[in-house]
Amino acid sequence: xxxxxxxxxxxxxxxxxxxxxxxxxxxxxxxxxxxxxxxxxxxxxxxxxxxxxxxxxxxxxxxxxxxxxxxxxxxxxxxxxxxxxxxxxxxxxxxxxxxxxxxxxxxxxxxxxxxxxxxxxxxxxxxxxxxxxxxxxxxxxxxxxxxxxxxxxxxxxxxxxxxxxxxxxxxxxxxxxxxxxxxxxxxxxxxxxxxxxxxxxxxxxxxxxxxxxxxxxxxxxxxxxxxxxxxxxxxxxxxxxxxxxxxxxxxxxxxxxxxxxxxxxxxxxxxxxxxxxxxxxxxxxxxxxxxxxxxxxxxxxxxxxxxxxxxxxxxxxxxxxxxxxxxxxxxxxxxxxxxxxxxxxxxxxxxxxxxxxxxxxxxxxxxxxxxxxxxxxxxxxxxxxxxxxxxxxxxxxxxxxxxxxxxxxxxxxxxxxxxxxxxxxxxxxxxxxxxxxxxxxxxxxxxxxxxxxxxxxxxxxxxxxxxxxxxxxxxxx
Ligand SMILES: Cc1cc2nc3c(=O)[nH]c(=O)nc-3n(C[C@H](O)[C@H](O)[C@H](O)COP(=O)(O)OP(=O)(O)OC[C@H]3O[C@@H](n4cnc5c(N)ncnc54)[C@H](O)[C@@H]3O)c2cc1C
Ligand SMILES: NC(=O)c1ccc[n+]([C@@H]2O[C@H](COP(=O)([O-])OP(=O)(O)OC[C@H]3O[C@@H](n4cnc5c(N)ncnc54)[C@H](O)[C@@H]3O)[C@@H](O)[C@H]2O)c1
Numbered sequence: 001x002x003x004x005x006x007x008x009x010x011x012x013x014x015x016x017x018x019x020x021x022x023x024x025x026x027x028x029x030x031x032x033x034x035x036x037x038x039x040x041x042x043x044x045x046x047x048x049x050x051x052x053x054x055x056x057x058x059x060x061x062x063x064x065x066x067x068x069x070x071x072x073x074x075x076x077x078x079x080x081x082x083x084x085x086x087x088x089x090x091x092x093x094x095x096x097x098x099x100x101x102x103x104x105x106x107x108x109x110x111x112x113x114x115x116x117x118x119x120x121x122x123x124x125x126x127x128x129x130x131x132x133x134x135x136x137x138x139x140x141x142x143x144x145x146x147x148x149x150x151x152x153x154x155x156x157x158x159x160x161x162x163x164x165x166x167x168x169x170x171x172x173x174x175x176x177x178x179x180x181x182x183x184x185x186x187x188x189x190x191x192x193x194x195x196x197x198x199x200x201x202x203x204x205x206x207x208x209x210x211x212x213x214x215x216x217x218x219x220x221x222x223x224x225x226x227x228x229x230x231x232x233x234x235x236x237x238x239x240x241x242x243x244x245x246x247x248x249x250x251x252x253x254x255x256x257x258x259x260x261x262x263x264x265x266x267x268x269x270x271x272x273x274x275x276x277x278x279x280x281x282x283x284x285x286x287x288x289x290x291x292x293x294x295x296x297x298x299x300x301x302x303x304x305x306x307x308x309x310x311x312x313x314x315x316x317x318x319x320x321x322x323x324x325x326x327x328x329x330x331x332x333x334x335x336x337x338x339x340x341x342x343x344x345x346x347x348x349x350x351x352x353x354x355x356x357x358x359x360x361x362x363x364x365x366x367x368x369x370x371x372x373x374x375x376x377x378x379x380x381x382x383x384x385x386x387x388x389x390x391x392x393x394x395x396x397x398x399x400x401x402x403x404x405x406x407x408x409x410x411x412x413x414x415x416x417x418x419x420x421x422x423x424x425x426x427x428x429x430x431x432x433x434x435x436x437x438x439x440x441x442x443x444x445x446x447x448x449x450x451x452x453x454x455x456x457x458x459x460x461x462x463x464x465x466x467x468x469x470x471x472x473x474x475x476x477x
Pocket of ligand 1: 024025026027028029045046047048049050051052053054055057058059060062063126127128129157158159160178199288291292323324325326330331332333334335336366
């Protein structure tokens with residue numbers, strides 16, 4: 001391949017192998033190298049399990065647990081429909097093994113395919129670290145020295161890891177994260193969940209539906225505080241009826257006494273202690289750029305540790321791209337995948353590069369109730385000084401909501417009254433992450449509110465009538 005090859009000084013045992021392209025991380029980064037790269041000499045470096053966070057310890061297993069939890073939780077909602085159901089129990093080892101019995105072979109198959117099936121790809125299984133310009137060492141477990149490799153091009157797709165909460169005693173007491181909580185040997189009786197974001201609320205739903213007593217400790221006054229205020233308030237209200245929710249609580253110290261985890265809290269109500277058998281830390285994720293020493297190759301990072309990239313996913317160094325959790329504003333799989341497609345295109349077509357599109361990034365929270373969201377919240381619109389209107393439609397006032405006897409869900413739309421364009425949409429209730437897709441489509445293709453509401457049929461009496469009604473309520477100019 002053509003290209004400005006930079007040969008670094010020889011390191012370690014003196015052998016430095018040079019590649020056309022090195023990809024660090026096999027989450028979304030793994031999808032870049034396809035048959036179009038057949039004449040490229042490529043290295044892929046992975047320190048953990050092939051497939052990364054989403055496949056192994058993130059989106060996919062959590063949603064498989066969530067669906068199972070939804071099924072376990074049906075008796076609680078059936079009585080109001082006149083159906084008496086009883087949950088006799090959940091077979092945790094069977095649930096766990098069914099889920100990972102499907103996932104683990106996919107990860108192993110992905111690895112096998114790369115190692116055995118790709119003649120032009122060399123897989124390095126170890127921890128990568130930059131030691132100079134476009135120069136990487138890979139520490140291979142069990143080997144005394146690392147291997148050094150160089151390349152014309154690098155893609156940094158190294159993801160993020162759970163933040164260890166700053167709580168005295170936490171290392172000694174021990175804690176779980178998303179990396180191990182789904183593989184527990186047995187279900188605990190009581191779980192303390194520290195955090196109030198996506199991971200905390202999804203696992204609280206899973207484990208409480210399986211019969212675990214959940215105590216959720218939130219630093220803020222509301223759960224899921226990044227959501228639209230109305231959605232966060234409704235979620236907090238519902239969650240507080242199911243779980244022992246401690247709001248405005250700062251965890252300061254943890255200890256284990258006779259096998260019980262005791263978490264000490266500072267709250268406006270005074271000092272409190274919550275107890276459990278295990279502690280799950282879910283207080284956010286930190287990008288893995290620090291462990292990669294990216295500054296050694298000249299790549300710059302934001303104050304929060306994310307790699308700085310431009311619209312084309314280029315870092316500060318020519319020939320080095322970054323994508324996904326290691327650099328993105330959004331720690332979401334669909335964003336990492338989108339950015340991987342942008343990097344892939346820009347590697348293959350350097351003369352016709354394209355930009356990533358972060359205009360309308362949606363997300364779903366797969367707790368109970370579920371949440372789907374895209375675009376600006378009302379708070380965002382207010383803080384930006386925009387002129388906006390909102391409309392809210394309850395599930396309780398549409399036919400399918402009657403069928404479900406839903407009394408808490410709603411859709412809230414934020415729109416520009418002058419242009420009729422939607423600015424944001426927020427749904428809390430059954431199938432919210434599915435329903436929101438209609439709005440994502442409308443916003444992505446510039447469909448205005450009136451055309452969306454009246455330019456198409458809406459199946460009666462299906463759930464999307466929630467959005468039809470919300471659209472019709474918007475007071476446009
Ligand atoms: C519990 C949980 C649930 C989630 N659920 C959802 C969801 O429902 N929907 C959604 O959109 N998103 C979800 N996410 C977020 C999603 O998983 C991530 O945004 C996505 O996986 C990021 O992909 P990535 O390719 O950037 O990183 P990763 O998938 O994390 O891949 C990075 C890879 O790089 C490897 N690596 C890191 N450092 C090095 C190094 N120095 N040397 C070699 N290899 C290295 C890692 O081992 C890893 O395999 C969830 C996250 C969690 C934790
Ligand atoms: N359904 C999904 O798409 C999904 C599911 C899980 C995770 N994710 C992604 O993974 C990321 C990480 O998830 P997460 O839930 O760990 O992070 P998060 O940023 O969603 O939430 C972390 C929460 O913990 C709180 N917190 C921080 N420090 C704390 C402390 N010391 N004590 C108590 N609370 C504290 C924060 O205020 C915040 O509310 C998410 O931002 C999301 O992008 C997505």
